[in-house]
Amino acid sequence: xxxxxxxxxxxxxxxxxxxxxxxxxxxxxxxxxxxxxxxxxxxxxxxxxxxxxxxxxxxxxxxxxxxxxxxxxxxxxxxxxxxxxxxxxxxxxxxxxxxxxxxxxxxxxxxxxxxxxxxxxxxxxxxxxxxxxxxxxxxxxxxxxxxxxxxxxxxxxxxxxxxxxxxxxxxxxxxxxxxxxxxxxxxxxxxxxxxxxxxxxxxxxxxxxxxxxxxxxxxxxxxxxxxxxxxxxxxxxxxxxxxxxxxxxxxxxxxxxxxxxxxx
Amino acid sequence: xxxxxxxxxxxxxxxxxxxxxxxxxxxxxxxxxxxxxxxxxxxxxxxxxxxxxxxxxxxxxxxxxxxxxxxxxxxxxxxxxxxxxxxxxxxxxxxxxxxxxxxxxxxxxxxxxxxxxxxxxxxxxxxxxxxxxxxxxxxxxxxxxxxxxxxxxxxxxxxxxxxxxxxxxxxxxxxxxxxxxxxxxxxxxxxxxxxxxxxxxxxxxxxxxxxxxxxxxxxxxxxxxxxxxxxxxxxxxxxxxxxxxxxxxxxxxxxxxxxxxxxxxxxxxxxxxxxxxxxxxxxxxxxxxxxxxxx
Numbered sequence: 001x002x003x004x005x006x007x008x009x010x011x012x013x014x015x016x017x018x019x020x021x022x023x024x025x026x027x028x029x030x031x032x033x034x035x036x037x038x039x040x041x042x043x044x045x046x047x048x049x050x051x052x053x054x055x056x057x058x059x060x061x062x063x064x065x066x067x068x069x070x071x072x073x074x075x076x077x078x079x080x081x082x083x084x085x086x087x088x089x090x091x092x093x094x095x096x097x098x099x100x101x102x103x104x105x106x107x108x109x110x111x112x113x114x115x116x117x118x119x120x121x122x123x124x125x126x127x128x129x130x131x132x133x134x135x136x137x138x139x140x141x142x143x144x145x146x147x148x149x150x151x152x153x154x155x156x157x158x159x160x161x162x163x164x165x166x167x168x169x170x171x172x173x174x175x176x177x178x179x180x181x182x183x184x185x186x187x188x189x190x191x192x193x194x195x196x197x198x199x200x201x202x203x204x205x206x207x208x209x210x211x212x213x214x215x216x217x218x219x220x221x222x223x224x225x226x227x228x229x230x231x232x233x234x235x236x237x238x239x240x241x242x243x244x245x246x247x248x249x250x251x252x253x254x255x256x257x258x259x260x261x262x263x264x
Numbered sequence: 265x266x267x268x269x270x271x272x273x274x275x276x277x278x279x280x281x282x283x284x285x286x287x288x289x290x291x292x293x294x295x296x297x298x299x300x301x302x303x304x305x306x307x308x309x310x311x312x313x314x315x316x317x318x319x320x321x322x323x324x325x326x327x328x329x330x331x332x333x334x335x336x337x338x339x340x341x342x343x344x345x346x347x348x349x350x351x352x353x354x355x356x357x358x359x360x361x362x363x364x365x366x367x368x369x370x371x372x373x374x375x376x377x378x379x380x381x382x383x384x385x386x387x388x389x390x391x392x393x394x395x396x397x398x399x400x401x402x403x404x405x406x407x408x409x410x411x412x413x414x415x416x417x418x419x420x421x422x423x424x425x426x427x428x429x430x431x432x433x434x435x436x437x438x439x440x441x442x443x444x445x446x447x448x449x450x451x452x453x454x455x456x457x458x459x460x461x462x463x464x465x466x467x468x469x470x471x472x473x474x475x476x477x478x479x480x481x482x483x484x485x486x487x488x489x490x491x492x493x494x495x496x497x498x499x500x501x502x503x504x505x506x507x508x509x510x511x512x513x514x515x516x517x518x519x520x521x522x523x524x525x526x527x528x529x530x531x532x533x534x535x536x537x538x539x540x541x542x543x544x545x546x547x548x549x550x551x552x553x554x555x556x557x558x559x
C-alpha cells in the first residue's frame with residue numbers, strides 16, 4: 001500500500017515537475033536562471049517587480065478578470081435557464097432541440113474561427129469588450145450539465161411551488177436555482193478558468209493593446225524578450241497563479257461535477 | 265391562454281438567450297465554414313464567387329499537404345496515447361492507498377494551467393543544453409537535444425506536451441466510469457480465477473465502452489481541430505522548425521489572419537470538418553451508436 005502510494009507520488013511529482021521549475025525560475029537571477037537546482041541559490045523578487053512595472057501586466061490581468069467574470073455570470077444565468085426548460089418544462093420539439101444543442105458540442109472553435117470572426121465583425125464587436133465577452137458565453141457543455149442536474153430534482157418541489165402560485169420564473173428562480181448551487185459553483189470555476197486561460201479568441205478579436213487579455217500579454221512579452229527566461233517565468237507564474245489558487249480551493253467540486261456529467 | 269400554452273411560452277423565453285447565442289455564434293459560423301470555401305473573401309470584406317478555385321488551389325499547395333500530414337500524425341499518435349495514459353492513471357488513482365487524493369490532485373493540475381503558460385514553461389524546461397531536461401539527462405550519456413527546435417523531435421514533443429495537459433481530465437472521466445462498475449462483478453471474476461488482465465478484458469472494458477467512445481470522439485475532435493494544439497504550436501514553435509509542427513489549424517489561421525485569404529482558409533477548414541464528420545460517423549457505426557445514450 002505504502003509502496004504503491006510512493007510510486008504514485010513519484011509519478012505525480014514527475015508530472016508537476018515542470019511547474020515547479022517554472023516557479024523556481026521566476027525567483028532566479030538572470031545569470032542563474034539555467035541552474036539546475038530547484039531552490040534558487042540567491043532568490044530574488046526583481047523579476048516580478050520588472051514585469052509588473054515595465055509591462056502593463058496588471059492591465060492585462062484586469063481585462064482578463066472583467067471578461068472572465070462577465071462571461072461566467074452571463075453563462076450561468078443563460079445556461080441554467082436553458083437547462084431548466086429542457087429538463088422541467090414540456091413543450092413540442094424538446095428532444096430535437098436538446099439534440100441540436102448537444103450536437104454543437106462537436107463544433108470546435110478553431111474550425112469556425114474565420115466565419116465566427118466575420119460574424120462578430122459584422123456585428124461591430126471587433127476590438128471591444130463585447131467582442132471578447134459575448135461570443136464566449138455560449139456553449140452546450142454548461143447547458144448539458146445543468147439539464148442533467150435539474151432532471152434529478154424531485155417533481156414535488158414544483159408542485160409545492162405551483163400551489164404557492166409562483167409562475168415558471170418563480171419556480172426556476174426561487175426553487176430550482178438555489179438547489180443547483182453546488183453544480184453552479186463548480187461550473188463557475190470552470191467558466192472562469194476557461195476564459196482566463198483563453199488565447200485564440202482574444203488573439204483573433206483584439207488589436208488594441210489596451211484590450212489584451214493576460215495570455216495574449218505573456219505570449220507577446222515572450223516574443224519581445226525571447227531569451228529573458230527569468231522574466232518570462234515570472235510573468236507565467238503571475239498568469240497561472242489565480243487559476244492554480246482556484247483549482248486548489250475548488251478541486252473537489254470540479255472533480256465531482258465532472259464525474260456527474262453523464263459522459264460515461 | 266391555457267396552462268399548456270403558458271408552459272410553451274415560458275420554455276421559449278427560457279431558451280431564447282442561449283438558443284439565439286448558439287445559433288448566431290456556433291450554428292451560423294458552422295454553415296458559413298462550409299459555404300465560404302466557394303467564395304473569395306478578403307479581410308476587408310469584399311466577396312466574390314470563386315467556384316472550386318479555393319479547393320483547386322488547396323490541392324496544389326504543398327504546405328496544405330504538409331499541414332494535413334502533421335495534423336494526421338498528431339491525431340493518430342495523440343489520441344491513443346492519451347487514451348492509454350489516462351485509463352492507466354484512472355486505474356492507479358482508483359486504488360485506496362494513503363495520500364491518493366493528493367496524487368490525484370497533482371495529476372489533474374496541468375489541465376488548469378493555460379496552454380500559453382505551458383508552452384512557455386516547456387520552452388524553458390526543454391531548452392537545448394541549458395534546459396532542465398537536457399541537464400538532467402546529460403550525466404546519463406545524453407544529449408544535447410533541441411526538443412522543440414529540431415524538426416526530428418518537435419512534433420513528438422508537442423504531442424507529449426498535449427498528453428501531459430489532457431491526461432488528468434480524461435483520468436477523472438475514466439475514474440467516474442470505473443467507479444460505476446459494480447464491485448460484485450470483480451468479486452465474481454476473482455472467484456473464477458481471473459487475474460488483473462482477465463478482469464480488465466472481461467469486466468471493465470465492456471462496461472466502460474460508452475466512456476471509451478466518448479473519450480475517443482472528444483480527443484479526436486480536439487486533435488484534428490487543434491483545440492489544444494493551436495495555442496501550443498503558436499507560442500512554442502510557430503509551426504516550425506521547417507514546418508514540422510505546421511498543424512492544419514495553424515496554417516488556416518496564418519492564411520486567414522496573416523495573408524487575409526479568408527475564403528482559402530475556409531476551404532481548408534471545411535476539409536477538416538469533413539474529416540471530423542466522417543470520423544464521427546465511423547465511430548457511431550462501429551460502436552452501434554456507442555451504446556451511448558443522450559441524457
